[in-house]
Amino acid sequence: MLALAGCANDPAPSEQMRLTISAVEQARAIGADDQTPEMQLAEAKLARAEKNMGEEDYKRARVFAEQAELDARLAEAKVLTQKSEAQLADLNARITRLRKQLGDVQ
Template identity: 40%
Template structure:
């Protein structure tokens, strides 16, 4: 019995089959990003509570829009897009929360400086 081999084209076909199998397996094996969705929702809520709506409205709005897109992708069972949108929403929400906290800290520092200035003026008047 004779075996006929086509060394060049056989390897090419095997390579294509392997890539196709990996692609199909990769698409089928993406789990629903339920944990990422929960973490991202918590980040958006935290940013909102931190004052993101007042101090970082653009970043908070972007986070909320991306979270909505992630939820729509979950409903379509497009888990890759859902994960990506949820991750981006989390980053935007963290930016909004950090910006809000920094703005609040700056405002508090300014109020303390103003309070110190007023106290110095009162001390100067009292010692004159």
């Protein structure tokens, strides 16, 4: 009975919800979209957390919000990695062209 009473006294995870919403918005701003699987997970878990908040099931809301935040951060990291890899490939192609041009000059 005490365990159930402890669950009922979980505080609303307002700060975690704020962090999660911010992480989702940041990931979107970086370029994560609905095609990114981690972003799909983040948004689904955020929706579930919001539903749990409305039901005052704060423990589950916190868990889903934390998971959604991590999924959004992973989506952001993957998008940034892809962008960095594309920039690196572009730089390598430029270096190759310059080497070829220098080789043709000599």
